[in-house]
Amino acid sequence: MGLDALDMNIILHLSHYWWTPDNLPYPSVERIAKAVGVIPRTVQKRIKALHELGIIEREERRHTRFGSDTNKYSFKGLIEKATPFAEEKLAEIAERQKAKAERLSRKKPKLTVVPGGAA
Numbered sequence: 001m002g003l004d005a006l007d008m009n010i011i012l013h014l015s016h017y018w019w020t021p022d023n024l025p026y027p028s029v030e031r032i033a034k035a036v037g038v039i040p041r042t043v044q045k046r047i048k049a050l051h052e053l054g055i056i057e058r059e060e061r062r063h064t065r066f067g068s069d070t071n072k073y074s075f076k077g078l079i080e081k082a083t084p085f086a087e088e089k090l091a092e093i094a095e096r097q098k099a100k101a102e103r104l105s106r107k108k109p110k111l112t113v114v115p116g117g118a119a
Contacts, residue, residue: 002053009036010046011056014073024059024072047073055081 003011013035017025029047033040050056054077061069 003050003055006036006038006042006046007050007055010043010050011075011078014056015075018075024074026061026070026072028070053077 010032013032014025014027017027029040029043033043036043047056047058051058055075056078057074057076059072059074061072063069
């Protein structure tokens with residue numbers, strides 16, 4: 001999907017603030033920058049790039065014409081882009097489980113009672 005380590009760190013940090021589907025995360029750029037160890041401007045640039053790639057969506061929260069609150073972030077694009085990979089992985093897991101069950105069903109030992117066997 002064209003993500004580098006910094007992008008993944010930003011996404012992971014944002015996800016730590018996302019507890020319910022209807023309450024999107026909204027940490028500040030400064031908080032994200034401090035958590036991932038870069039300057040705020042770097043985070044701003046990477047969030048803009050993630051937005052342009054369609055990975056995350058930003059919702060500005062303006063209160064007055066002179067001030068604003070932190071942006072809210074949605075992972076809708078990331079979820080849509082990751083879904084085919086997840087479905088492929090789930091199919092692989094199901095196939096491995098089926099193959100394992102078939103192997104185990106063939107390997108069942110056939111026990112017989114030996115007449116007059118030692119105790």
